[in-house]
Amino acid sequence: MPLIESEAGLIERLRDLFHTSFENGVEVGIGDDGAVIAANNNKLVATVDMAVEEIHFKREWSTPFQIGAKLTTANLADVFAMGATPKYLLVAAAITEVNNSQTVTDLANGIRSVADKFKVSVIGGDLSKSEKMSLSITALGELSGKAITRDGAKVGDLVYLSALPGLSAAGLAILTRGLNRPKYVVEAHLNPKLVAPNNLMKVANSMCDISDGLVSDAGNIAKASGVNIDLSKELLQKSDDYKDLAELASELGEDVFDWILTGGEDHFFLATVSADKASDDLGLLVGKVEAGSGVVNLDGKAITKAGYQHF
Numbered sequence: 001m002p003l004i005e006s007e008a009g010l011i012e013r014l015r016d017l018f019h020t021s022f023e024n025g026v027e028v029g030i031g032d033d034g035a036v037i038a039a040n041n042n043k044l045v046a047t048v049d050m051a052v053e054e055i056h057f058k059r060e061w062s063t064p065f066q067i068g069a070k071l072t073t074a075n076l077a078d079v080f081a082m083g084a085t086p087k088y089l090l091v092a093a094a095i096t097e098v099n100n101s102q103t104v105t106d107l108a109n110g111i112r113s114v115a116d117k118f119k120v121s122v123i124g125g126d127l128s129k130s131e132k133m134s135l136s137i138t139a140l141g142e143l144s145g146k147a148i149t150r151d152g153a154k155v156g157d158l159v160y161l162s163a164l165p166g167l168s169a170a171g172l173a174i175l176t177r178g179l180n181r182p183k184y185v186v187e188a189h190l191n192p193k194l195v196a197p198n199n200l201m202k203v204a205n206s207m208c209d210i211s212d213g214l215v216s217d218a219g220n221i222a223k224a225s226g227v228n229i230d231l232s233k234e235l236l237q238k239s240d241d242y243k244d245l246a247e248l249a250s251e252l253g254e255d256v257f258d259w260i261l262t263g264g265e266d267h268f269f270l271a272t273v274s275a276d277k278a279s280d281d282l283g284l285l286v287g288k289v290e291a292g293s294g295v296v297n298l299d300g301k302a303i304t305k306a307g308y309q310h311f
């Protein structure tokens with residue numbers, strides 16, 4: 001593989017790397033001015049996410065493979081959070097010229113490592129040279145039923161999480177200290193695993209993925225639905241992951257509830273579900289929906305901590 005390749009060469013490479021055997025209704029894929037996909041009667045969900053060097057990742061911590069995989073995870077999580085099935089991706093990448101063919105190859109393989117699991121096809125994108133790396137992925141997904149929006153939470157609903165958040169924030173705290181263990185939290189930060197919320201999607205009245213932190217994302221549902229969400233410390237502590245995370249936080253002199261409540265990027269799912277649909281198969285029961293005006297409480301008291309904010 002050449003160290004530096006022309007734009008046309010890179011696109012040819014991407015065409016090969018993203019060539020997939022999935023049927024998926026792609027009539028024109030990579031290589032023309034636009035992609036053509038066969039429409040059917042389903043509604044489409046569209047979402048875009050970007051990852052910018054130094055803001056979302058550091059090159060010394062993450063390989064291009066991991067950067068591609070993580071953004072794909074974030075992006076597909078948004079499609080699942082709407083109750084849809086992801087189908088197509090458009091990938092825009094800005095990279096430096098250094099080793100550009102290797103970088104593009106690794107990014108593409110990282111994207112495919114997640115996309116392939118969900119039978120999602122990359123149908124196009126864009127390339128640019130840049131001083132710092134940035135990546136933007138647009139996902140299109142199909143809705144077979146009704147979209148699960150943030151405004152559907154009802155007073156009396158139970159609040160479920162697909163898993164305990166905070167692992168990614170713990171990993172970031174470890175990396176920031178120049179450490180690389182425990183491995184499971186570093187992995188959670190650099191290479192989060194996406195699990196489709198199949199059971200929650202069937203019953204949720206409202207749902208979102210946790211990208212900016214539990215309080216912030218629960219707050220989005222609470223505000224959109226015109227309710228309060230009351231989280232329970234005791235229920236959050238019941239999760240299998242809690243004990244190890246709490247030990248790690250105390251070793252580092254951090255508050256484990258800072259990680260759980262405000263750490264972002266786990267891409268787990270938060271959903272509210274009618275009480276008559278309660279089931280252990282839905283994940284962790286962590287709270288309930290109460291009458292109110294958009295506040296997130298912990299054991300009845302307002303949480304003052306905020307989640308991740310770009311500005």
Ligand SMILES: Nc1ncnc2c1ncn2[C@@H]1O[C@H](COP(=O)(O)OP(=O)(O)O)[C@@H](O)[C@H]1O
Binds near residue numbers: 049
């Ligand atoms: N630059 C933008 N232009 C238009 N819409 C935007 C822009 N940035 C964010 N949005 C919209 O604002 C809403 C919330 O965005 P965001 O907080 O990034 O959601 P998420 O955490 O799901 O990625 C979404 O509907 C998103 O499409």
Ligand SMILES: Cc1ncc(C[n+]2csc(CCOP(=O)(O)OP(=O)(O)O)c2C)c(N)n1
Binds near residue numbers: 058
């Ligand atoms: C170098 C570095 N510093 C800080 C973070 C933490 N961080 C960056 S963005 C973010 C929140 C999620 O990103 P955003 O672009 O807001 O995702 P979205 O809500 O749009 O899905 C977090 C927790 C990181 N991942 N890497």
Ligand SMILES: [Mg+2]
Binds near residue numbers: 048049
């Ligand atoms: Mg966003």
